[in-house]
Amino acid sequence: MELQSAGEAFIRPGQVLTDRSALAAVSRWTQAVSEADGVCVVHLAPGVDPCELTAELREQGLRASPNHVLRGQPLFFGGPASRPFPAPQVPHKPGRARSDVVVGLLDTGVAKHPWWSGSDWYARVGPEDADAAEGSQAGHGTFIAGLLTRRAPGVRLRVHRVLDGDGLTDEASVVRTLYRMRERPPQVINLSFGGHTFDDRPPPLLSDAIGALDDTVTVACAGNTGSDRPFWPAALPCVVGVAAVDATQQRRAPYSGYGTWVDACARGDWLTSSYLGTGEYAGYAAWSGTSFATALVSGAIADAARHEPAKKWIRSLLDSEETPQIPDLGVLFPASL
Known part of the structure; x- marks a missing residue:
């Protein structure tokens, strides 16, 4: 994927996202337009800066954004969380629990694993949504699927592969996937990826796509940035943004x-879960990152949603003055794996 740095954010060069209302305003700078699933990707003429054009369109009250690049967040460069480590087999039986709760998992896909062998939801995972076989984040989605299914027994996953093997995607791909989910919205969506925006403002089309899923709780990672700079989509008001605490x-x-x-x-440190059964791995790994803290929170919400609407439950928890809070980290969800 070709990237361009913009204010310590990354974007797809020469691309701006808009809705139809802005197409006339960008026509003089447009080389081509691809429209699908609720978003227009405007391919700009050579030399046009997508960030400058976005700022100009927003001044006119139009919905626009550079096509930001987003990345999965299991990585802490230079630290112990920089890769997964092989782990011994983790005993886990799915049991007979059945839940009507559906979690949308947008990630690298999900690979075959004993934990969900024979499950109804995995039988619906097609080749296009299988986990990446190669890349620095291959197995990321499979790892998260294990955390979700253990934290919320009987939950059904709806898998959408939006990240490549290196954990990369762009805003347009995510918006289009979310748009297609409107017909059958899940109760919870797990987004263990994100990124900065060029101006630290909310990305409007991504915000619109998430906000349109009225009864869905969207959960996203706060990023492995070690900073308080807003990380999107976690920082959106309509999203439950999740940070990681250490093993304590x-x-x-x-x-x-x-x-x-x-x-x-x-907890985001040294969690053990399902993984690819390739090379030195026998289907299990230990990994760290806000990606995985996010899965634990998503799983807790999905488990609670068996008895109460997910959005009602999480709003009550987050808004209660009696709920213990950690400054700048929010409500602690204790790990129960």
Whole structure:
């Protein structure tokens, strides 16, 4: 994927996202337009700066954004969380629990694994949504699927592969996937990826796509930035942003994003879960990152949603003055794996 740096954010060069209302305003700079699933990707003429054009369109009151690049967040460069480590087999039986709750998992896909062998939801995972076989984040989605299914027994996953093997995607791909989910919205969506925007403002089309899923709780990671700079989509008001705490579950993991825009936190260090059965791995790994803290929170919400609407439950928890809070990390969800 071709990238361009813009204000310590990454974008797809020469691309701006808009809705139809802005097409006339950008026509003089447009080389081509691809429209699908609720978003227009405007391919700009050579030499046009997508960030400058976005700022100009927003001044006119139009919905626009550079096509930001987003990345999965298991990585802490230079630290122990920089890759997964092989782990011994983790005993786990899915049991007979059945839940009507559906979690949308947008990630690298999900690979075959004993934990969900024979499950109804995995039988619906087609080749296009299988986990990436190669890349620095291959197995990321499979790892998260294990955390979700253990934290919320009987939950059904709806898998959408939006990240490549290196954990990369762009805003347009995510918006289009979310748009297609409107017909059958899940109760919970797990987004263990994100990124910065060029101007630190909310990305409007991504915000619109998430906000349109009225009864869905969208959960996203706060990023492995070690800073309080807003990380999107976690920092959106309509999203439950999740930071990571260390193994003590009392302190922020040093790599985790934090700030007033974070809503919740869970353990992110050295979690063990399902993984690819290739090379030195026998289907299990230990991995760290805000990606995985996010899965624990998503799983807790999905488990609670068996008895109460997911959105009602999480709003009550986050808004209650009696709920213990960790400054700049939000509500602690204790790990129960």
